[in-house]
């Protein structure tokens with residue numbers, strides 16, 4: 394962790410320095426092909442089809458976008474991120490010209506607060522992959538509450554978290570199945586399955602925590618309106 398910041402992405406120099414060195418893939422954790430493909434397969438398994446609209450929350454430099462944009466009907470992909478520059482780097486370097494024609498630049502919206510300003514209120518799928526894993530727990534609450542306040546209709550919200558086995562175990566570092574070590578008060582953060590269910594219920598959502606593990610040991614949570 395970069396001291397004094399809730400996540401590395403919040404340290405003012407972190408993203409600009411990485412972009413200056415051409416390291417946009419590395420700062421979102423690398424494993425570009427593997428993780429991008431897994432997200433694509435996960436979306437297909439959850440029923441995403443070309444006719445659907447998708448909002449990729451915390452989409453970064455379009456690791457998933459570069460795979461899902463050619464699949465979806467033109468204009469059906471939207472992305473948000475804390476960093477507009479990171480999204481624009483992905484737009485300029487990771488998309489083909491044909492992909493760029495399918496995605497108006499204005500559909501990549503800078504938003505580090507889960508406010509979703511400027512995003513349509515109806516969306517079929519919402520994805521938030523490897524974002525909440527870098528943020529303290531109240532961001533999950535804020536994200537979920539703002540999702541159910543902003544989006545009047547959506548089919549599924551897919552998000553990932555790291556879990557600790559129980560409350561006492563959460564106080565110490567937890568080694569996840571993929572080897573990543575997570576923490577309660579610094580990133581990458583873990584929380585309890587009960588916390589996820591509680592925050593979802595507060596936001597009017599029911600959630601299923603999938604038993605299989607994603608890259609780095611993340612758990613896929615699939616939420617719908619209760």
Ligand SMILES: C[S@@+](CC[C@H](N)C(=O)[O-])C[C@H]1O[C@@H](n2cnc3c(N)ncnc32)[C@H](O)[C@@H]1O
Nearest residue numbers: 402421451452453456474475504505522523524
């Ligand atoms: C590990 S990367 C994952 C990127 C993308 N979801 C993927 O899996 O390819 C985490 C991303 O979350 C973004 N981020 C961090 N905090 C955020 C926040 N509060 N709101 C929106 N995006 C955020 C970062 O800028 C970064 O692009």
